[in-house]
Amino acid sequence: MSSIGYESWAVDLADVGPIYPFQGYEVLMVAIGVIFWLGWHRIQFVRENEHLERAKKRALDHEKVQQSVERY
Template identity: 80%
Template structure:
């Protein structure tokens, strides 16, 4: 099975164009890659903000701070 349209490599490669797989899909793969990249950054942004918000709530928990100070 060939993804570039050649069944045999017994040709003059000087007359052959691109020999990489999935030729013609460059734009579609670039668009998919950029969308994946943006989606991944969005997911990371949401998760990190939730983590930081939780850490902020824990840091500003006055009852917890008071309990830790009273122990000593």
């Protein structure tokens, strides 16, 4: 058994197509990849929201905000 479908390279390369593992599961792999991608956005949205909420509370100190503006 070989995950790429070839247990040896005793083949004519003219007859060989894909050589990646788990051929036939491309749609499933892409689905998992899409879940990874969308999950990343979800985590990032939530975290950035929390971060900005904390930053907003800190920014209530008017003097500090003014210092930041002047620092450019």
